[in-house]
Amino acid sequence: MREEEFDVVVVGAGAAGLTAAAVAAAEKCRVALLEATPLIGGTSAVSGGMVWMPANPKQEGDTVAMARIYLRETVPGLANESVREAFLARAGEAVEYLESKTSLKFQPVPVYPDYYPNLPGATSGGRVLEALPFDGTELGEKFALLRPPLPEFTLFGGMMISRADIPHLRNVFRRPTSTWKVMKLLARYARQRMTAQRGTTLYLGNALTGRLFKSVLELGVHISLGTAVERLIEEEGRVCGVETVSHDGERARLRAKAVILASGGFSHDAELRKAHLPPAAQPVSATISSGATSGARLARAAGGRINERAANRAFWVPASCFVRKDGTQGVFPHTVTDRGKPGLIAVDRNGRRFVNEALSYHEFVLAMLRQPDSAVPAYLICDSSFLWKYGLGRIKPFSLSCKADIASGYLHRAETIAELAAKLRLPPQALQDTIDAYNAKAEMGEDPEFGRGGDIYQRHLGDAGVRPNPCVAPIRKPPYYAVAVYPADLGTAAGLRTDARARVLAEDDAPIPGLYACGNDMNSVMNGAYPGPGITLGPALTFGYVAAKDAAALR
Structure with a gap:
């Protein structure tokens, strides 16, 4: 030895x-x-x-x-x-x-x-x-x-982006300054990939x-x-x-x-x-x-x-699970990219909301663990407008096709809430009632059931361009989508x-x-x-x- x-x-x-x-x-x-x-x-x-x-x-x-x-x-x-x-x-x-x-x-x-x-x-x-x-x-x-970072958090096969760049990516088709910024980022990345297997400008x-x-x-x-x-x-x-x-x-x-x-x-x-x-x-x-x-x-x-x-005894995050193209198991931690954004709710297996979705990821999972028989797994539900603008889990914003993730069972898609409930094996009427109740106040930016968007942390993770509440918007435009999330640890x-x-x-x-x-x-x-x-x-x-x-x- x-x-x-x-x-x-x-x-x-x-x-x-x-x-x-x-x-x-x-x-x-x-x-x-x-x-x-x-x-x-x-x-x-x-x-x-x-x-x-x-x-x-x-x-x-x-x-x-x-x-x-x-x-x-x-x-x-x-x-x-x-x-x-x-x-x-x-x-x-x-x-x-x-x-x-x-x-x-x-x-x-x-x-x-x-x-x-x-x-x-x-x-x-x-x-x-x-x-x-x-x-x-x-x-x-x-x-x-x-x-390297998780591939689900990079673009174009290996480009990292900073927090400051995210608003520009969301507004790439709407603001000339954002379009120009994103073009420069892409040009830089293209130069880097000429000599490296991934982008060399590192963040986070x-x-x-x-x-x-x-x-x-x-x-x-x-x-x-x-x-x-x-x-x-x-x-x-x-x-x-x-x-x-x-x-x-x-x-x-x-x-x-x-x-x-x-x-x-x-x-x-x-x-x-x-x-x-x-x-x-x-x-x-x-x-x-x-x-x-x-x-x-x-x-x-x-x-x-x-x-x-x-x-x-652990730090918690809701996570969705999938298999990558190369056969490796993937775990997507739903920290800040989707839960707090306007136009998404989380429901349990009874088709009911059980938590303020914009709370910290740790608090979100604590709510799941308080009622494991009904809230594990939980389901994040949104409409097509939300999916296009913010993405959902490993589905990135502005994705032109989600067929592979639908075929794999990671992403659930339906033209109606009743059809979505059937695919998730949730009570159809309960889910419809939940979304109707949420939508009734969401137009005014209100969430009387859970007070979503009620403090500066929650609003920070929302969308500042949505008013009066950056964390609340209705779920109305079909098709509708859902992803199952489970309690996962970020570390012990x-x-x-x-x-x-x-x-x-x-x-x-x-x-x-x-x-x-x-x-x-x-x-x-x-x-x-x-x-x-x-x-x-x-x-x-x-x-x-x-x-x-x-x-x-x-x-």
């Missing part, structure tokens, strides 16, 4: 692991970064890439005190409070360090409200950061190793992980892809390395002063998933699977424990218990020497709540930084 010596070993190459590896290397450590898949970036690379960083140095007006008030309003219980305080205290510090020592550069998202904007301490924007756009050609031949989570990937390359981190950790090495009461196996069967023993677990949680660990997540949410995850032993399982063998007290919230220095705790609350956790391997500081955009990536980067700084001191 091959043996090597490092100062720090990091397990997992998502945003948390990349951050930990970059910081440890910047602190002059010899670092090994191990990734079980053949690609860099994990679920972070296919995410929206927003980073919730309260009181960050790029925003004026926010304070740690305001964020603390907001979290006390939204996060259940006092468990984990010391770790949450460490996040509040060190998030801004992490931002400054990463911008000064790595290639990661941030910009504030000026308008993106917290998910409960009417509660004390909430902000309407600036608390959320995102990575600056990144030119993938800066990675050279290594660009091929960066996990791909920009975040691309910049971090560049950083670990420049800082000399030893990267092993296709390498899974089989167990932690323990000697004299401390963790001092890992044993690994590569995809080609080569085994190695890597010794280190510290091991940082950042493998992405236990979303694909069937046993832990069954033990910690509700039965109605067992089948579907919107995360990337590595096929390797989860960090939680590795740590449990060394005395670590998963937090049992989180109110919700219950993770390894740690202290404020990201050290994994044993049963007696003593830190296990040499063992750290961050990202979804670490128990969420939010205790299963989802207060705003980027509340997984914000702590992931912060505690990747914290863990690496602490581990570097062990030298």
Whole structure:
């Protein structure tokens, strides 16, 4: 068995692991970064890439005190409070360090409200950061190793678009300025495809992980892809390395002063998933699977424990499932592209609405899980005008044909509501009554049943061009369409218990020497709540930084 010596070993190459590896290397450590898949970036690379960083140095007006008030309003219980305080205290510090020592550069998202904007301490924007756009050609031949975004979120086979470009795409046929903007985007993409397999202008989570990937390359981190950790090495009461196996069967023993677990949680660990997540949410995850032993399982063998007290043990999103042309299974997370837009409703198997469709994706699924017998699956229903303008799930706006998705059973189409109800096996009269009741007030922008569009977060996700309510419009123009959605996790919230220095705790609350956790391997500081955009990536980067700084001191 091959043996090597490092100062720090990091397990997992998502945003948390990349951050930990970059910081440890910047602190002059010899670092090994191990990734079980053949690609860099994990679920972070296919995410929206927003980073919730309260009181960050790029925003004026926010304070740690305001964020603390907001979290006390939204996060259940006092468990984990010391770790949450460490996040509040060190998030801004992490931002400054990463911008000064790595290639990661941030910009504030000026308008993106917290998910409960009417509660004390909430902000309407600036608390959320995102990575600056990144030119993938800066990675050279290594660009091929960066996990691409989900194909359902790109255009023309690989073109990423920024949030600022979305309005131009929607108005491409209506406004000359938008037409010109889209023509320039297409021309740029065409040039890029002459030398690359996909567009090289990266946004969102791909920009975040691309910049971090560049950083670990420049800082000399030893990267092993296709390498899974089989167990932690323990000697004299401390963790001092890992044993690994590569995809080609080569085994190695890597010794280190510290091991940082950042493998992405236990979303694909069937046993832990069954033990910690509700039965109605067992089948579907919107995360990337590595096929390797989860960090939680590795740590449990060394005395670590998963937090049992989180109110919700996963971060939730409604998701639709399909099979791509290449035969791979696809999961589309319905985060912001369709549910909050005007002219769509969600119904349960009784043909009745059961939730405000414009609430956060986490709250939407909590409503499903409160009534799993009737709301799992649920159905998103719209008309032809909505489908053309906004798309539905993996169906993109302005799609000229949906025949393949109809034939596969992903998209249901009918000329009448009664026919649609029959295809979905819903009570026809109940569905007709539901749509009639919704439409009766929708013309005036009202939703007396659920108050859709009732706060700035909901209105932000609507369509500002629709008045008086950007979240409400009638469903009238046949044919009618529907997609089934299921509870899916965006990552596990219950993770390894740690202290404020990201050290994994044993049963007696003593830190296990040499063992750290961050990202979804670490128990969420939010205790299963989802207060705003980027509340997984914000702590992931912060505690990747914290863990690496602490581990570097062990030298």
